Amino acid sequence: MSTTSIHVELWQVAASLVLVALAAAISRWQRADLERDIVVATGRSIVQLTLVGYAIKLIFEADTIWLVLALLAVMVFFGAVTARHRADKVPSSFGPLLIALALAGASTLGLVVALGIFDPTPRYLVPVGGMVIGNAMTASAVALNRLGDEMADARARIEATLALGATAREAAAPTVWRALRSGMIALVDSTKTTGLIFFPGTMVGMLLAGASPTDAVRLQLILLYTLLGSVSISALVATLLAYRNFFTPAAQLREL
Amino acid sequence: MLFELREVGLDRGGRAVLDSFSVAIPEGATAIVGPSGAGKSTLLRLLNRLADPDRGEIFYRGRPLGDYEPLALRREVSLVPQLPALLEGTVESNLRYAAELAGEELDVEETLARAGLDPSFAGRDVAKLSVGEQQRAMLARALAQRPAVLLLDEPTSALDHAARDAVEATLARLRRESDLSLVLVSHDPEQARRLGDRVVEMPA
Incomplete structure (x- = not known):
């Protein structure tokens, strides 16, 4: 299997948050009452995945x-x-x-x-x-x-x-x-x-x-x-x- | 003595459903009457070990009930619950299931007849039976195991007058034609007198 790698810049991640804003806007507009959950979910995904990313990096390096x-x-x-x-x-x-x-x-x-x-x-x-x-x-x-x-x-x-x-x-x-x-x-x-x-x-x-x-x-x-x-x-x-x-x-x- | 209960008590949800209840039940037909909530259904469930008492002792034919292997006991002392609860499939498949569990040969027509059902019921889907028919199919299913004792929980509670009379006639005939013992509970003292050789009253 080929092991290609790409590099993702932080600004690219930040830009994708526009779609989170869109989701929150739809929820507010249609009164789905999920804005809070969307914000919490987004926050948790950033924190959890970042921590897991570091953990995996450590584990890969320790090998x-x-x-x-x-x-x-x-x-x-x-x-x-x-x-x-x-x-x-x-x-x-x-x-x-x-x-x-x-x-x-x-x-x-x-x-x-x-x-x-x-x-x-x-x-x-x-x-x-x-x-x-x-x-x-x-x-x-x-x-x-x-x-x-x-x-x-x-x-x-x-x-x-x-x-x-x-x-x-x-x-x-x-x-x-x-x-x-x-x-x-x-x-x-x-x-x-x-x-x-x-x-x-x-x-x-x-x-x-x-x-x-x-x-x-x-x-x-x-x-x-x-x-x-x-x-x-x-x-x-x-x-x-x-x-x-x-x-x-x-x-x-x-x-x- | 068929059953003997000594100072039996059972709690559910912090309250006593049965408390210090003692009774001796001989062979034959015994009807147990009492108001709803007196613990009649619980009493039947104790007799074939679907539940165990918290206090006191129960004997079956002189031996402590706990000495009997529960599965074997339940094939010998068969409970027909108040609400019909057949397995998906036909009446015959339910009878076969019960007979196989008990290791008994099954004569479908004869078993149906003993429960007051004609042979056409064998192939009927249980989901399409009336409640009265289901109740009799439950009775037939219990009889397919050739039990020594039948425990009947309000055998006619869900039925209209005509269906009730038919079930009562079926039970009376069962009594006459076999040495099967019956223990039945009823909220109706008239019915208890019609069906029981003796009547036991349970306190409220």
């Missing part, structure tokens, strides 16, 4: 695998913390989310390195790891959010199924299936339409950076497939671990 692993561990932790807020109807969701993100990150990154697709260097592991964990977080959050809603809706049916002597797993199966599906479907759908309706970020970035379209497309495909793997692992692990928390060991539905 040691341990720092990379530490950064990925931090991402997994904060990913689980963030996803937990969307999964507020699932009892004790933090543990399942933490395990789901860690497993999704470790297995997909491990696999792409083992297959020789990427070198185990910070330059690949940091950005790919960030995407993998970020997408795994979204998928598991969506899946557990749905699981919480479905378990509440299906309470009577689940208890009636338990009353027949079904295990917790059997009684929750249709619910778990729907939750898992909703966690995975967004990425599956966007993979279907990729290139037709939208250009994915990596490809856009590489094209802007001057890479050949062939390279941009190939790298994008690798990343899409890696993300599909990580999203399915995280949604699966999170739902399979989390549904148990709705039941007691005697296969009773917990009062929530």
Whole structure:
């Protein structure tokens, strides 16, 4: 893969803020009441990305695998913390989310390195790891959010199924299936339409950076497939671990 | 004795749903009456371990309920909940699911007939049944497991008079034609007297 680089001046970044002003103006004009959020979001994006940029620069310069692993561990932790807020109807969701993100990150990154697709260097592991964990977080959050809603809706049916002597797993199966599906479907759908309706970020970035379209497309495909793997692992692990928390060991539905 | 409850108590949300409740339930048909909120549904859920008491002891055929494996117990002591909650699919697929869980052979027509449903119900989509029909499909599903005890929670509460009479007739026939024991809860003392060999009143 070619490693072209471009230089972006600060004034170019500042100039792009004109579009933020436009967004704020539209919000004010149409009373969408999002101006404050837009300002806060813009401010946070500047601070967060700048800090991450410096962190990545340090990690690249140090060029040691341990720092990379530490950064990925931090991402997994904060990913689980963030996803937990969307999964507020699932009892004790933090543990399942933490395990789901860690497993999704470790297995997909491990696999792409083992297959020789990427070198185990910070330059690949940091950005790919960030995407993998970020997408795994979204998928598991969506899946557990749905699981919480479905378990509440299906309470009577689940208890009636338990009353027949079904295990917790059997009684929750249709619910778990729907939750898992909703966690995975967004990425599956966007993979279907990729290139037709939208250009994915990596490809856009590489094209802007001057890479050949062939390279941009190939790298994008690798990343899409890696993300599909990580999203399915995280949604699966999170739902399979989390549904148990709705039941007691005697296969009773917990009062929530 | 089928069931024996000694000083049973259960709290939900900081208040006692059942408190120091004792009763002995022999084989046969026992109707439990009491006002709404007296803990009747909770009592049934305790009998097949869909919930466990916070205080006191429950015995089934002389052994502590906690000694029974909950899944096996629920196939032997089958609860039909107040509101129908069938699985998506046909009536027959629901019956098969229940029979397979219990490891029982299923005769669809016979099981439907025992619950007062004609054979045409087998292929019907449960989503298209009336509430009364669903309630009977729930009864048929429980019977598909060939339980020793049926726990019935307000078996006719959602039904009009004609449907209620039909379900009552079905239950009376079940009693006559098998050695199935029934424990049913009702808010209606008249119904309790019609269906029960004996009536237990629960305090408010």
